[in-house]
Amino acid sequence: MPVVLENLGKRFGDGAPVLDDVNATIAQGEFVALLGASGCGKSTLLNIMAGLEKPTSGALEVPSDGAAFMFQDASLFPWLTARGNIELALQLADKTSTKAGRRERASELLELVHLGGAGDKRPHELSGGMRQRVALARSLAQDRQLLLMDEPFAALDAITRDLLHDELERIWKETGRTIVFVTHNVREAVRLGQRVLLLSSRPGRVVAEWEVTEEHRTDAGRAGELTGVITRRLREEIRRHAK
Numbered sequence: 001m002p003v004v005l006e007n008l009g010k011r012f013g014d015g016a017p018v019l020d021d022v023n024a025t026i027a028q029g030e031f032v033a034l035l036g037a038s039g040c041g042k043s044t045l046l047n048i049m050a051g052l053e054k055p056t057s058g059a060l061e062v063p064s065d066g067a068a069f070m071f072q073d074a075s076l077f078p079w080l081t082a083r084g085n086i087e088l089a090l091q092l093a094d095k096t097s098t099k100a101g102r103r104e105r106a107s108e109l110l111e112l113v114h115l116g117g118a119g120d121k122r123p124h125e126l127s128g129g130m131r132q133r134v135a136l137a138r139s140l141a142q143d144r145q146l147l148l149m150d151e152p153f154a155a156l157d158a159i160t161r162d163l164l165h166d167e168l169e170r171i172w173k174e175t176g177r178t179i180v181f182v183t184h185n186v187r188e189a190v191r192l193g194q195r196v197l198l199l200s201s202r203p204g205r206v207v208a209e210w211e212v213t214e215e216h217r218t219d220a221g222r223a224g225e226l227t228g229v230i231t232r233r234l235r236e237e238i239r240r241h242a243k
């Protein structure tokens, strides 16, 4: 099922609208990067898609089983091991699951995020990148078609982030999830998205979008050109907003 946003608006209390007339359709299995300046309403839009916030106007269609969420901060339970954190998510997702079933599924998910050997470690024993891998496995444990990711790699160093980009792309291809990935990093948006949507500021609205083609993926020069085009457009938005 696609995600459809129609003339979506959001204001908090009697403040100025944060989002106004947001329109977008995201196909099942598509990977969309949502880009915008700080404070333009990206997280608010994601929260609306997750059902955590209600829009003030407009309509939205999301898969009936809701969405899985992954944040910038892994927010793992510190007293549980990596495996324990994943098993808990499995238990919450399916109350009828058995302990043995959860154990097996947690092992599969740990393998999927390349953490097969670290299941018994607790969060403080893991690096930032490893913690985000556990968080990714935990969000996949929720077993929803739609995965919403809010700047999940923003706090990581560049090398770890590049590695996780490769991993996320592989996992997306393996699992066929629909992914909406919020970032303010243009390079990251072009690296991951099949499509990049740019949200303007005050009010937030989709003002531009770009397809990232196979050519961009295989030719670093072409990817660099597209990154440049999008960066210039993003800067325009930021300047317009600063006036």
Ligand SMILES: Nc1ncnc2c1ncn2[C@@H]1O[C@H](COP(=O)(O)OP(=O)(O)OP(=O)(O)O)[C@@H](O)[C@H]1O
Residues within 6 Å of the ligand: 012, 018, 036, 037, 038, 039, 040, 041, 042, 043, 044, 045, 184
């Ligand atoms: N619960 C809330 N109550 C009042 N205002 C809010 C609430 N949540 C968000 N806002 C306001 O909505 C605007 C958009 O915030 P949001 O977090 O969605 O932006 P963002 O694009 O995700 O920002 P960033 O990139 O900095 O994380 C901000 O001005 C923020 O202060």
